[in-house]
Each structure stands twice: as structure tokens, then as C-alpha cells.
Amino acid sequence: MSLFEENSLTPWQEGPFAHLSQQLAQDQLPHSILVLGEDGVGRDDFCQFVAQWMLCNAPDKGQGYCGQCKSCQLFEAGTHPDYHLLQIEEGKTQIAISQVRELIEHMQESAHQAGWKLANITDIHALNASSFNALLKTLEEPQENTLLLLQAEQLQGVPATIKSRAQILKVGVTNTSMTREWLKQRHDFFDEEMETALQLFPTAPYKVEAFVENGEAFKSGEFIFDYADVITATQPPMDIAQRWQEELENCVFWCQLMFHDVLLLQQGGKENDIQLQKQHKALAEIASTVNAKGVTLLLNKIIEIQRLIKLKSPANLMASWQSFLIYSAQIAIKYKKLES
Ligand SMILES: [Zn+2]
Numbered sequence: 459m460s461l462f463e464e465n466s467l468t469p470w471q472e473g474p475f476a477h478l479s480q481q482l483a484q485d486q487l488p489h490s491i492l493v494l495g496e497d498g499v500g501r502d503d504f505c506q507f508v509a510q511w512m513l514c515n516a517p518d519k520g521q522g523y524c525g526q527c528k529s530c531q532l533f534e535a536g537t538h539p540d541y542h543l544l545q546i547e548e549g550k551t552q553i554a555i556s557q558v559r560e561l562i563e564h565m566q567e568s569a570h571q572a573g574w575k576l577a578n579i580t581d582i583h584a585l586n587a588s589s590f591n592a593l594l595k596t597l598e599e600p601q602e603n604t605l606l607l608l609q610a611e612q613l614q615g616v617p618a619t620i621k622s623r624a625q626i627l628k629v630g631v632t633n634t635s636m637t638r639e640w641l642k643q644r645h646d647f648f649d650e651e652m653e654t655a656l657q658l659f660p661t662a663p664y665k666v667e668a669f670v671e672n673g674e675a676f677k678s679g680e681f682i683f684d685y686a687d688v689i690t691a692t693q694p695p696m697d698i699a700q701r702w703q704e705e706l707e708n709c710v711f712w713c714q715l716m717f718h719d720v721l722l723l724q725q726g727g728k729e730n731d732i733q734l735q736k737q738h739k740a741l742a743e744i745a746s747t748v749n750a751k752g753v754t755l756l757l758n759k760i761i762e763i764q765r766l767i768k769l770k771s772p773a774n775l776m777a778s779w780q781s782f783l784i785y786s787a788q789i790a791i792k793y794k795k796l797e798s
Pocket of ligand 1: 517
């Protein structure tokens with residue numbers, strides 16, 4: 459269920475929305491806003507909410523859009539002439555320059571509905587250098603009553619020219635308890651699986667939900683048993699790399715939890731102390747095969763891959779994933795745990 463359908467904001471989106479609402483009321487809204495928020499906080503839902511609210515003919519200033527008017531109907535049908543969504547097209551890895559040019563043309567026309575004109579760029583990292591340059595012109599010479607929403611997961615990698623021209627608005631969850639409270643309100647259960655997912659994505663509530671609902675928790679549990687087989691040299695690393703490449707991002711998260719648990723077991727922790735209790739058998743096997751130094755090296759490697767995921771570098775990511783599995787098998791030999 460998206461926010462969009464619910465016509466309401468989540469607790470962590472209310473603050474940023476109130477800020478925009480106040481700016482609009484005081485006629486101080488900038489022409490471009492860089493919306494920063496990690497995946498899984500409903501960043502795009504938030505931007506769509508803002509867009510529909512600004513285009514709405516009968517908005518409730520502090521609350522949102524009406525959902526009934528002509529403008530809301532057009533928006534919900536995806537045909538509002540004054541709203542331009544720019545996202546990566548199917549099968550592409552970048553936003554094409556032609557898409558950006560089209561957007562700029564639209565932004566320079568006068569509004570069809572005599573109100574605001576909005577553009578929403580779902581991932582600023584998907585723009586290449588020439589697209590950026592084209593976009594900069596729009597930022598430098600904005601038209602009246604236009605708003606450009608630029609989305610990014612993080613500030614890192616956003617060109618300074620954009621940062622200096624757009625207002626930065628953060629949408630995010632600051633602590634685990636906020637995520638937990640929100641999940642409890644939406645679900646009548648809060649089980650072990652959800653708790654594990656919460657540890658994986660403490661500040662990305664929608665990821666926690668998807669993780670549990672899609673049964674990913676179960677699948678990733680299997681991954682850990684496969685990984686233990688790599689460590690004990692019972693399955694070839696490349697087989698495991700391939701088998702799990704579609705789930706790579708989840709597996710990387712799971713590896714982090716896994717290595718923390720393994721280190722805990724090696725320091726005398728018991729089954730009840732660890733996160734991944736269902737995978738205890740596999741974890742114990744890893745803990746008794748590789749020594750603490752080896753596990754720490756593997757954990758460092760996984761943190762590096764995590765960084766690649768954040769940078770959205772798919773080609774490097776796949777190669778790193780494969781080499782991580784091979785590296786794991788090598789570490790298991792080189793840092794073999796000696797019987798004490
Ligand atoms: Zn409306």
C-alpha cells in the first residue's frame with residue numbers, strides 16, 4: 459500500500475511537509491528542492507504527495523490534497539499536463555538527455571491549469587553530465603510558479619552546482635523505534651522475522667515491510683546455509699555467487715548480520731544472544747571454521763560492497779559480489795580456526 463493511495467503522510471514525512479507548507483504560505487518556496495532520503499522511507503511517495511497537493515484546486519493547506527477535484531483526478535490518472543515525472547525508462551540505466559530536454563520545454567510553457575508546474579526527477583544520480591548541464595539552465599533561469607523536485611538517496615555524488623541552487627530537504631527516519639512504532643500500527647503482528655528485518659533496515663520502514671511480505675527473510679535464511687557451504691568448501695563459491703545474484707543486495711545486508719553473529723559466537727555468545735537464531739547451525743559452523751581475524755576481514759569486504767550498492771554501481775557490484783565469494787573460500791583456508 460503506498461502513501462499515495464492512503465492520502466496521508468507517515469510520521470517522518472510530516473515535518474518536511476509542514477516546512478514546505480509554511481514556505482508556500484509565506485510565498486517563499488524555492489524553485490528547486492533536493493529531496494534527500496534513503497530508499498525505503500517513501501521518498502518518491504512524498505514527492506508525489508507534494509506535487510499533487512500543489513496542483514490540487516482545493517488543497518487543505520496544512521493537510522494535503524483533496525483527492526476529488528479535476529486536478530487531483532488528472533494527477534491520479536497520470537495525465538496531469540502540468541506534472542512531469544522523470545525516471546529511468548525500462549531497460550535503461552540512465553535518464554536520457556532527450557527526456558531532460560523534453561522536460562525543460564514543458565517547464566518553459568505556460569501552465570495548462572493556470573496554477574503551478576511541477577517536475578519530479580526520481581533519481582538525480584541517473585542523470586549524466588550533459589543532462590546535468592541542460593538541467594542547470596532551468597535551475598538558473600526558473601520560470602514563475604514552477605517547482606523542480608530532485609530526488610537523491612544521499613548528498614554524496616550530487617554535483618556542487620545542483621547543491622548550491624536547490625534547497626535541501628531531508629526525509630528520513632532517525633531511529634529504530636520510529637520504524638517499530640509505525641510497523642506496529644500497520645500490522646497486527648510483530649514477530650521474530652520482522653524484528654530481524656528491522657535490524658537489517660532500521661531506518662527504512664518500507665524495506666522492512668517488503669522484506670517480510672515478500673518472504674525474503676526465509677530466502678535469505680537459505681543463503682546463509684549456502685554461504686556456510688562455501689566456508690566449509692562443500693560448494694563452489696561461483697555457484698553460490700550465481701545462485702544468489704538476483705538477491706545480491708539482501709544477501710549483502712544478511713552477511714553483515716551474519717558476521718556480527720559469528721564474532722559474537724566466537725566471543726562466547728550463546729544461541730539466544732544472536733540475531734539470526736534460525737541460522738544458528740550454519741553460523742556455528744562458520745564460527746568454528748574461520749578465526750576472528752578472518753571473519754573481520756570478510757566483514758570489511760562486505761562493508762565495501764555495501765558502499766558500492768549505495769553508489770548504485772551495478773557493473774562493479776556484480777564483479778565484487780563474485781570476488782567476495784571467492785575471497786571467502788580463500789579466507790577460510792588462510793585463516794583456519796585452530797582447535798583450542
Ligand atoms: Zn484536489
